[in-house]
Amino acid sequence: MTRRALADLPLEWATTDAITKLSQGGAGLPERTVALAAFHALPTESNLLFTGYVDLRAAEVEQAAPATLSQEIRSLPASMLPEGAAAIIEISSAGIGAFLGAEATAAGLGVTPLSLSAPLAGASEDRTAALIAALWNTGFAITLNSGRLSAPIIIRVVAPEAGSSLLARIAVQLGEGAHASIVEEISGSAAAAGVATSLLATSSEVTLGARATLSLSSIQDLPEDRAYVSVRRHTFGEKAQLQLAVAQVGARLVRGRIDHLLEGDGSGVRQVEVVFGAGDQIHDLTTYSLHSGQKTVGDLLAKGVFAGNARGYIKGVTTIPRSGRGTNSYLGEFGMLLSKTARSVAIPSLWIDQPDCERAAHGSSVGPIDPAQIFYLRSRGLTDAEARRTIVMGFLEPVVAALPLEAEAERLREVLAIKLDGALAKQPAALAS
Amino acid sequence: MTVAKETVRDEREQYAFHDDITYLRETKAGLTEATVREISATKDEPAWMLEYRLRAFKHFESRAMPMWGGDLTKLDFSKIVYYRKPSEREEKSWDDVPDQIKKTFERLGIPEAERKFLSGVGAQYDSEVVYHSVREDLQKLGVVFMGTDQGMKEYPEIFKKYFGTVVPAEDNKFAALNSAVWSGGSFVYVPKGVEVPLPLQAYFRINGQNTGQFERTLIVVDEGASLHYIEGCTAPNWATDSLHVAVVEVIALPGAKVRYTTIQNWSNDVYNLVTKRAHAHAGATVEWIDANTGAQLTMKYPGIYLLGEKAHAEIVSVAVASKGQHQDTGAKAVHLAPNTTSRIVGKSVCKDGGVATYRGTVRVAPGATGVTTSVRCDALILDEGSRSETYPYIDIQEDDTSMSHEATVGRVSDDQIFYLMSRGMTENEATNLIVQGFLEVFTKELPMEYALEFNRLIRLEMEGALG
Numbered sequence: 001m002t003r004r005a006l007a008d009l010p011l012e013w014a015t016t017d018a019i020t021k022l023s024q025g026g027a028g029l030p031e032r033t034v035a036l037a038a039f040h041a042l043p044t045e046s047n048l049l050f051t052g053y054v055d056l057r058a059a060e061v062e063q064a065a066p067a068t069l070s071q072e073i074r075s076l077p078a079s080m081l082p083e084g085a086a087a088i089i090e091i092s093s094a095g096i097g098a099f100l101g102a103e104a105t106a107a108g109l110g111v112t113p114l115s116l117s118a119p120l121a122g123a124s125e126d127r128t129a130a131l132i133a134a135l136w137n138t139g140f141a142i143t144l145n146s147g148r149l150s151a152p153i154i155i156r157v158v159a160p161e162a163g164s165s166l167l168a169r170i171a172v173q174l175g176e177g178a179h180a181s182i183v184e185e186i187s188g189s190a191a192a193a194g195v196a197t198s199l200l201a202t203s204s205e206v207t208l209g210a211r212a213t214l215s216l217s218s219i220q221d222l223p224e225d226r227a228y229v230s231v232r233r234h235t236f237g238e239k240a241q242l243q244l245a246v247a248q249v250g251a252r253l254v255r256g257r258i259d260h261l262l263e264g265d266g267s268g269v270r271q272v273e274v275v276f277g278a279g280d281q282i283h284d285l286t287t288y289s290l291h292s293g294q295k296t297v298g299d300l301l302a303k304g305v306f307a308g309n310a311r312g313y314i315k316g317v318t319t320i321p322r323s324g325r326g327t328n329s330y331l332g333e334f335g336m337l338l339s340k341t342a343r344s345v346a347i348p349s350l351w352i353d354q355p356d357c358e359r360a361a362h363g364s365s366v367g368p369i370d371p372a373q374i375f376y377l378r379s380r381g382l383t384d385a386e387a388r389r390t391i392v393m394g395f396l397e398p399v400v401a402a403l404p405l406e407a408e409a410e411r412l413r414e415v416l417a418i419k420l421d422g423a424l425a426k427q428p429a430a431l432a433s
Numbered sequence: 434m435t436v437a438k439e440t441v442r443d444e445r446e447q448y449a450f451h452d453d454i455t456y457l458r459e460t461k462a463g464l465t466e467a468t469v470r471e472i473s474a475t476k477d478e479p480a481w482m483l484e485y486r487l488r489a490f491k492h493f494e495s496r497a498m499p500m501w502g503g504d505l506t507k508l509d510f511s512k513i514v515y516y517r518k519p520s521e522r523e524e525k526s527w528d529d530v531p532d533q534i535k536k537t538f539e540r541l542g543i544p545e546a547e548r549k550f551l552s553g554v555g556a557q558y559d560s561e562v563v564y565h566s567v568r569e570d571l572q573k574l575g576v577v578f579m580g581t582d583q584g585m586k587e588y589p590e591i592f593k594k595y596f597g598t599v600v601p602a603e604d605n606k607f608a609a610l611n612s613a614v615w616s617g618g619s620f621v622y623v624p625k626g627v628e629v630p631l632p633l634q635a636y637f638r639i640n641g642q643n644t645g646q647f648e649r650t651l652i653v654v655d656e657g658a659s660l661h662y663i664e665g666c667t668a669p670n671w672a673t674d675s676l677h678v679a680v681v682e683v684i685a686l687p688g689a690k691v692r693y694t695t696i697q698n699w700s701n702d703v704y705n706l707v708t709k710r711a712h713a714h715a716g717a718t719v720e721w722i723d724a725n726t727g728a729q730l731t732m733k734y735p736g737i738y739l740l741g742e743k744a745h746a747e748i749v750s751v752a753v754a755s756k757g758q759h760q761d762t763g764a765k766a767v768h769l770a771p772n773t774t775s776r777i778v779g780k781s782v783c784k785d786g787g788v789a790t791y792r793g794t795v796r797v798a799p800g801a802t803g804v805t806t807s808v809r810c811d812a813l814i815l816d817e818g819s820r821s822e823t824y825p826y827i828d829i830q831e832d833d834t835s836m837s838h839e840a841t842v843g844r845v846s847d848d849q850i851f852y853l854m855s856r857g858m859t860e861n862e863a864t865n866l867i868v869q870g871f872l873e874v875f876t877k878e879l880p881m882e883y884a885l886e887f888n889r890l891i892r893l894e895m896e897g898a899l900g
Contacts, residue, residue: 048500048501049501049824322817322818335829337829337831337832337833337834338832339832340799340831340832341799342830342832343828343829343830344827344828344829344830345826345827345828345829346825346827346838347824347825347826347827348823348825348838348840349822349823349824349825350821350822350823350840350842351820351822351823352812352814352820352821352822352842353817353818353819353820354814354817355814355815355816355817355819355843355844356817356844357842357843357844359841359843360841360842360843361839361840361841361842362823362838362839362840363837363838363839363840364825364827364836364837364838365835365836365837365838366827366829366834366835366836367834367835367836367837368832368833368834368835
């Protein structure tokens, strides 16, 4: 059988009929129609720099049509609210459920269904965004007009079962001076690893008002029979700040795009990304930063560990147009390969029109586990396996430590440790050298 | 300082002249199968070469223009003259070179350079090599340095064994074009264990308007031998587009050491689209030292394929992009064998609306264990309106690779300028000095005479950089 995938879409369910059903009485149909046309017209990878590296063979999702879901937000029981959290929102094939704690209510946090005609910016340029804009079947908006919400908002995204798709949109709007933190947990019920037959597509659309600050963390630990595509687009007002931490651990195929539109003067983003691929996993991740405001800051760090037959493509484009005076931008992509059959590709590109930059730099490295470090740790009484585990976890720790909630960081450490143990156990021979 | 600058200005004019020469033979503008056949027939080539050319021509026709890199939309293949023959044959004695051409190269300083410090020199005028000589003592050792056309006839065994093996005709659209219409270039063979003590130099000159120069250089350095090859390029400014599409193939056999230095200073109407690649066998070292200051568009990424264990690659690529110029340059290191090492240093300067692009690849193939590779690329943007782009591709498929990559883009710092001005320099002189320091990684690799010339070129490019 010839394996068809996102790479040679059209998906059989990306049709006019499907978008008519999803627009439930016609609301948003014009927007979906435009997006569907863009989806069919756009190449899977629109950036010529990266065209040779797109690899989506691991997904076979053309039968996985999205169901029409209720747009209403149902109440979740208070017992589901994790300790220390301000609110919990769950989004799944059952629709959206939410519970807002007292602090969230007092701060004026709003969680509402996303308007069916809400436009999705970027849908005319990016194929994944176009797919979601045309066929999204669930979505909500979080708004915080002002004030500070110190406890995090937990968003649980539950992937659909095999043979179906969930295309979810999450819009976040913070008003002037508002502060919030969000933790996304992206998971699904356990299933055997294999070719992905279920698609999870998410769009995170964040708009930050002047001086707003947002801490956004995402831990993706999907079963390895899922395909996960995501687009994130962050628009910054003056002096707005975003701290973004993304961990990609699960799924058979992950394709992600992040856009930082640093339009507001003095705005900044600090992004840390950890990627752990094992087995036959493929990660294809791109970050675009546009420093169009003055004195904006971009500090982007990605760390990838690849074992088994995993392939990782970590790409970045930092653009500093003429308007971006005083930009301070750094892009770092660092990889560690744990097996002879793993592959790491890094393409950190810079595109600079403004000489008056404070910093415009990138760095990347790929290396094995340093034998001197293993030797040292063994001399301190660790076994070989313990030493390797310690070194890999240490490599990833700067990213893990950036998660705002200690409980989340601890959970990620556990997820990574389990995965690492699995990867190391499978390859004793390769690592014995 | 002011006096020195004046001298430089005079030299620029010295390059910009052109000769009104009557060509012995030239093809009609435009490229058809008949043109390819005509070139081959003129050269009285063996049948296999004609077949090779025709195969390449077919590929050239069917292959799309590259969608990346510089703007090639204005390049009109039908206006180019693909072959111009200025002289009856390749001369070994300088006195026998036709007067007009001799004058050209004398103005460029070629015979003088030969007497001073070269082991041999070659000069190509439009499509044909007009002069080649190699020192007698080296000739006795079996060192071959001649035009590629002559090499094909006199050393058919070596030639056929290696020609087209490093850059196949189907490699890319421009390699196909060169393979179809190539003429001239250098053929170098250094026998086993022979160390060539001084550089061999080739000088390429486009004289005719709308001329395409398609030289083909093949360098084979046998086991344990060593060679330094230098090439320089100039052309007068015709204000209509000329085309330079070269293919350079270098084979460094086990233990050989090859250094290939280029100072490209084409006039600003030349499209410079060049494929340069080397094969480094076990224990061999290949170094590309590549500078690009001229041409309207350069697309050139010297590549080294590390085929044998412990081979080493070193690429230093510098580019200066001024008004109306796009330097799309970079480097490739492809590690195909264990314990191979590579180091890439890219430096670019852009000003007056110029665009400088670094585009590089480091690939470590499965099986190439124990690889160490490092890439450093830095860019200076001297003014608003100029652009710097950096596109590094890093593809690692072995778990014990050690790869590091760093890049920075910045401007000349005010503090540095202020300091130098406080020591009595003008702003322009201070900037010159800083840019020269930035590019020193390149100049320090050159023989002294070339380093001086390169610094003069940079000063010339930098003139009036800060208005």
